[in-house]
Amino acid sequence: MTTLIFNKPFNVLSQFTSEGGHRSLAEFIKVPAVYAAGRLDRDSEGLLVLTDDGVLQNKISSPKYKAPKTYWAQVEGIPDDAAIKALRAGVKLKDGMTRPAECDMMKEPAGLWQRDPPVRYRKSIPDSWICLTIREGRNRQVRRMTAAVGYPTLRLIRYRVGDWTIDGVENGTWKEVQV
Known part of the structure; x- marks a missing residue:
């Protein structure tokens, strides 16, 4: 194998x-x-x-099997407590409610590689990073979840699958x- x-x-x-x-x-x-x-x-x-x-x-x-998958998401804006709480509870999407996710704010990951092309930045809107663990895998789920709570994903990196x-x-x- x-x-x-x-x-x-x-x-x-x-x-x-x-x-x-x-x-x-x-x-x-x-x-x-x-x-x-x-x-x-x-x-x-x-x-x-x-x-x-x-x-x-x-x-x-x-x-x-609900295998956990952890993502680092760079989002537009700085999510407030209500947005983090909503992600943790599950978010209503067009195809139904998501399962609850583990979600926390985080600093930009240390040693992160440059993306080619770079992420589009806007001077008037800050960006931040969240760590999100889900146990399902709908199409573009993390991007749709962050957008649903008002913080669109700019960059998405899957950090972990299972162990x-x-x-x-x-x-x-x-x-x-x-x-």
Whole structure:
């Protein structure tokens, strides 16, 4: 069994085939027969687990198992207590209520790589960082949650999936891990 953790760069698809001229996993990973366990949007960065084990892939990606996924979100504005409380309680989205999330304000992560292209900054609106852990995986869920409480996401980095993190894995690189 082979399991890899990959620190996916911005603007890279979470698949091995390129579509629409976008970069894909094939540019970075030459290990045969591994597939992404779950998805990470092209405009999101960070941890992507790849494996050749179908059971593990299902445990990571299926909402049935409620695998925790932790994200660092750079948001427009500085969320107030009501916004943090709403994220912790669950947010009403068009497709229903989200499960409660763990959510806290945080400082910009130390040693964070530069994004290419950089995030758009507005002089009149500050930005800040939150750490959000969810146990479901709806399409663009974290972005929709932060927007629903009034603080749109500018940059989204998945830091953790289950027990794995991107600690020690440079952006655009991967390493094999034991399960």
